[in-house]
Amino acid sequence: MTRSRVVNAKKAKAPATPPAKRPRGRPRSEAAREAILGATLALLRTAGYDALTIEGVAERAEVGKKTIYRHWASKEALIADAVKQIVSEIEIPDTGTTKGDLLALMRDAVRVYRDPENATLMPGLVAAMARSERIAEIVRSGFLAERRRAITVLLDRAVARGDLQSTLDRELALDVLGGPLFYRLLITGRAIDDRLARGVVDLMLHGFAPHSN
Amino acid sequence: MTRSRVVNAKKAKAPATPPAKRPRGRPRSEAAREAILGATLALLRTAGYDALTIEGVAERAEVGKKTIYRHWASKEALIADAVKQIVSEIEIPDTGTTKGDLLALMRDAVRVYRDPENATLMPGLVAAMARSERIAEIVRSGFLAERRRAITVLLDRAVARGDLQSTLDRELALDVLGGPLFYRLLITGRAIDDRLARGVVDLMLHGFAPHSN
Amino acid sequence: MTRSRVVNAKKAKAPATPPAKRPRGRPRSEAAREAILGATLALLRTAGYDALTIEGVAERAEVGKKTIYRHWASKEALIADAVKQIVSEIEIPDTGTTKGDLLALMRDAVRVYRDPENATLMPGLVAAMARSERIAEIVRSGFLAERRRAITVLLDRAVARGDLQSTLDRELALDVLGGPLFYRLLITGRAIDDRLARGVVDLMLHGFAPHSN
């Protein structure tokens, strides 16, 4: 089954040091970095974007403010980086049919954005995007790029199968698959559910079906 | 031609309480109220949501801070009220054809959200929605309700004409018409143009065409 | 026995201007005036000079702020007027001996400034004098002038009796009788008691005794 997993963006970076190794004279920079990102995410989720203060992060992470600013240039950069931590790594579905593939993809997205934890995070994230092109770019390349890539593969496959028009406007297709979901999430506040997933997929298949019907 | 007009939301001030409602003391200044709302909007448009400070509003409106807090309980409430001032009143297009009607509607929306003045305002507004359910509600009932109404009329007309399915999911149709536009505006940052309008309308007409086509 | 009494300074309200001075409109309310003065004194005594706000007076007196400013030009003027209300009217003692007279006078003063009610009032009053020459003048002519007069009479009598030098520096004698008391009250904070009264009187009698003693 198709799965998006919330993964820790931590790179392999040091799987070592389980056997009681006290870093006497050496910095524990990576530990601080992770504590800060963790505290940032935790506060974003519990208190919301507005209540997120650098001082709060520093206190929760048991870290000096300067250490935060040593790693990130601004509050925005920190948030941007923290958000990267919850990138959805999208597995490209392969169910054998175009409809099955698209439905799997949409259902996965529905699942992600229904998760209360992400639902709490998203509005703040959008606020951050609204005020920082930098964060916007990070979200786009982090949150969305994977999804774009997956959709593109699916669309190519669908066109190859003759299920969709060869002249398909990829950009529009992306917006139609993603737009309604975010529209509900951010603007209308209506339910994000399976009915939405099915509706969008059906619309795609019918609306972008090859002309020579 | 279809037009959205910025209208003043000032209303008849509640005719609902006839029984003896005379507050004592000097009445609140409508002039101050308007100056504050005007300053708020001006600053929202020029400087953005983050740069909007109560002190800035007070200075620009030549008003004491206390007066602002006397009229509105919070910054959010002020912004919410200011936003009410720029409700779009949507005229329902009637071109004779379903495609013409939908295209007129979408093109109007494209025009509105391409307007640099609104483009500057919108991200801040979304940020405000993200952090205040109150503002979100106002935006939904103000900005969007008119649009919903217009779309509903058009869809009914299209179904009556036999251009769309009678079983059409209205909610989905609304999201498909609006979602891609906001998705580009808030998330992907891609161009909002006539191509988008045409693409969405064509998709609707093909994808929601009656089954026995 | 010698007595200082707190008297109401209310006077006959100037019968001096009979020639055609009748202001039009509603006359100013004497009740309001008295309520304001009463509230002012009460607040001065309980809360102190700093906690005395015009708004507080208005609330306590159940009066509009404008009414206060209609009667007095400033906060200082109000306080000045309120202070007039508690003028000490000093009775000149006549015990038959200079020592008895001076002692009676000093003991009366000691009694007055030990009274907790006056003790609460005085520091604020001094604060008011410190910042308003107007109030200072009122205090001087109200609180102190009576006392000066009494002392002058006693000194004259003492000189006539031959108990004090005929070349006595009256001004200095006044300061010596009053200074130590206020010095303790305002600066050193030490006890104002009978020992002080006796000490000062003895000092006077010995220090200002006729030279050919």
Add this chain to the structure above:
Amino acid sequence: MTRSRVVNAKKAKAPATPPAKRPRGRPRSEAAREAILGATLALLRTAGYDALTIEGVAERAEVGKKTIYRHWASKEALIADAVKQIVSEIEIPDTGTTKGDLLALMRDAVRVYRDPENATLMPGLVAAMARSERIAEIVRSGFLAERRRAITVLLDRAVARGDLQSTLDRELALDVLGGPLFYRLLITGRAIDDRLARGVVDLMLHGFAPHSN
């Protein structure tokens, strides 16, 4: 000649706590402290007590308001500390005669309190004392304690010489030397001059002369 000098009250910073008292983090800036005290004194002298605002001090000292509140708990505490800066360090006169000594001391006091700069400061200071026991205490221990010490020495010397009674009430003597001066400064507003100094000293010498005259 006897001199009072304005000295910096900076002290050895409490040698009383030897057991390991090193606070973590950046230590408080002595430069900021001094800038704040300097600005406070300057404003006290030029603008007066009432015109002294924390914001004004912060601006003049080029310091954040928070820094002021970090160093002093209140406006009063700040003023109290600022006043300490102009402590008069009294040199004990030694002219060879009791009269010469006392006269030197009184003339020094007269000189200090005639100085227009101090005269401007004093009323505000008294106002501050009136409203804050804390300030009162600081003034007593700063402004006055030195003076008390000097007077005590002089009185002891005078008693030893047989110029004053051995049973002299020291407390009363202190009040008689200081009271008239402050009485004029704060209450009667009369001139503080050499005549006052001479009068008080003569009174002391005669009034407190040994009994067996």
Add this chain to the structure above:
DNA sequence: TCCTAAGCGAGACGGTACGTCCAGTCTTCGT
């Protein structure tokens, strides 16, 4: 008897300062 001017309680007005909170920077000490 009505008219009209001024005073009344109430409270909003433009301002100034308050004392607090964070942002982002800088400084010290301990490990």
Add this chain to the structure above:
DNA sequence: ACGAAGACTGGACGTACCGTCTCGCTTAGGA
């Protein structure tokens, strides 16, 4: 040679009063 702790400047926050300005309502004298 870091890193925690925390002080630094700066600026907005929301509150308290200042002295002024309406409101709708007395309260009186003069028309």
